[in-house]
Amino acid sequence: MASTSSTSPPENVNKRHLRRRTKRARIGDGPCTASVAEPSTAPGWRDWGSLACGPAMLIADRVLSADVADYIRFRAVCSAWRRCTADPHDDALDRRFHPRSWAMLPDIVRRRRGAPPRYQYSRFANVSTAEQIRMTIRGLDGRDGRTYLARTSQGLLVLLSKNTDDVWVVNPITGACAHLPPVTTLLDGYSRDLIFFRRPEEVHFSAELTNDSAVVINIGGHKRLGVAKPGDEHWTKVESERRISSFLVLAGRVYCMSGKTAMVLETSPDHSPRLVEADHPFSY
Known part of the structure; x- marks a missing residue:
């Protein structure tokens, strides 16, 4: 009868097992965890x-x-x-977690003969490192109706649904989302056909974020801005005497061109948002 011999596990297996033998315990205001582990024999090992x-x-x-x-x-x-x-997923408007140096690339869509293109995912590239990531953004698949997209200078995405008039802001890197009031009242006095064109890429829909985390949108380049924050019941209308163009943010303040006049959006707890002539007009 052949004899059997037992073999001990390799030394590296014992080391891995030793590392896994860690008990964690919560403590008060000091470290968030305490690690009670047997000293590892692996050189350079740190808990x-x-x-x-x-x-x-x-x-x-x-x-x-x-x-x-x-x-x-x-x-x-x-x-x-x-x-x-x-947690960067708690608040899409938290400036600490805004994407920096990330640019949105063309979406990846699935194309089949006899069927409309189907959205798969969006791509983003870091302009400093050339790293690329991808993310599926809910709403761009078209299942809930046509969705229009605008990008703020802070790297956030603002989506607008044609069917429901809902607006939401998405941080494409963290995935955090913030809902805003529907734009229904903001469109009063305008023909929807002049706002929502047949193709989403034809919509002149601009959006920016102010210093006090208010979202400002201008749909179709008309004479009206909309200002709202998450939790508001409706958008605040800001009227202009002329058509608004060149919508941008400088040092946290929203500037635009009303005709040939440079205007700045003033927001304050003491009064409603309003457009006033900028102190230092742009030169064009």
Whole structure:
């Protein structure tokens, strides 16, 4: 009868098993987790999961100052670091998490003979590193009716549904979404055929974000702006004497051209939003 011999597991397997033998416990105002683990024999091994909240938050701030995508990757490392840092998915208008250096590329659509093109996903490229990511944005698939899209200078996407008049803001890197009031009352006095053209890419729909996190839109380049924040019941109308064009943001303030006059949108808790002539007109 042949004898059997037992073999011990390889040394590297024992080391991996030792690393996994970690017990975590919540504690008070100090570190968000405490790691109680047997000392590892692996050279250079560190229990980074036990990093206190203070150092973890400092590292997160450094990472976020470079790019919000790297900040999301940092938080994905472990639950301890996520508990120490702010969640970028909570508020789409939080300026800390706005995409920087990210540009939107043409969408990827599926084309089949005899069928209309079907949206698959959107692509975004980092203009500094050339990194590309992709994201499926709800609403652009056309299942809930035709959706129009505008991009703010802060990197956010503003979507407008033709069927429901709903408006929502999307951070394409974090996926955070904020809903705004329908634009139904904002379109009073205008023919919808002059606002919503047959093809979404033909709509002159502009959107920007002010310093106090108010969204400003101008549909079709008409004589009216709309201002709203999440939670508002309706859009505030801001009328202009002439057609509005050259819609942009400088230093957190919204500027536009009303005819040949440079105007700036003033927002204050003391009065309703209004357009006034800019102190330093642009030269064209």
